[in-house]
Amino acid sequence: MxxxxxxxxxxxxxxxxxxxxxxxxxxxxxxxxxxxxxxxxxxxxxxxxxxxxxxxxxxxxxxxxxxxxxxxxxxxxxxxxxxxxxxxxxxxxxxxxxxxxxMRDAQRDVTYWTAGFADSTSALIVNSLVANEPSPSSAFALDEVRERVRMALESMDPIDREVLLLRHFEQMSPRETALALEIQEKAAAMRYVRAVRRLKQILSELSGNSSLFRI
CATH class of the missing domain: 1.10.1740.10 (RNA polymerase sigma factor, region 2, helix turn helix motif)
Structure with missing residues (x-):
């Protein structure tokens, strides 16, 4: 309880x-x-x-x-x-x-999180960060930005991405995140710091397209 x-x-x-x-x-x-x-x-x-x-x-x-x-x-x-x-x-x-x-059956893995959703986390984060309705003139730039953000996110550890999603986008507490992922709270906190640092780096590299982000 x-x-x-x-x-x-x-x-x-x-x-x-x-x-x-x-x-x-x-x-x-x-x-x-x-x-x-x-x-x-x-x-x-x-x-x-x-x-x-x-x-x-x-x-x-x-x-x-x-x-x-x-x-x-x-x-x-x-x-x-x-x-x-x-x-x-x-x-x-x-x-x-x-x-x-x-998708793989989540029941085949030890934890649900590393099965079904870790693979789609990048797309969820991209869709949350990048605007959905660009002007016609920015549509091409939008597609390029989405792809660059997705590729950068894919380079992250899958659990780091999920920690980022749970903490930053679903606003789970550190404790809830750790329990959901079945990892230690300290480890979850370290992963979150690392993931946020990487996300900031990604957005910084794309700062010239800042109008395309919902942030």
């Missing part, structure tokens, strides 16, 4: 005991963070096909059906860390179903 969020632990226990309103309270407690995660992680090609609210409902149903597993097998994790993992798995499933994305 999470000593930093006793309210969530209490609500989980009461929900499992049959108090349905407690599950609703859990959803309210984390709905804003989870919505931001869905907005960030859901492939842009699906945003015209899938409503984010419907995706969230699927995540909530999936989490509810596995809530007992959280208490028996994953209670060492803060509830939101577990819930966000459920969300990412559901989004990965939707990507596979709608886009036919070729």
């Amino acid at each position: 999470d000593p930093h969020n006793p309210e969530a632990d209490d609500l989980v226990s009461r929900a499992l005991a049959g108090e349905s309103t407690c599950w609703d309270s859990l959803i309210v407690l984390f709905s804003e963070r989870l919505r931001k995660l869905v907005t960030f992680r859901l492939d842009r090609r699906l945003k015209g096909r899938l409503d984010e609210s419907d995706v969230l409902q699927e995540i909530y149903l999936e989490a509810w059906s596995h809530l007992a597993n959280y208490q028996t097998k994953s209670a060492h994790l803060p509830f939101y860390v577990w819930l966000s993992g459920v969300a990412r798995n559901k989004i990965l499933e939707l990507h596979r179903f709608h886009l036919g994305t070729k």
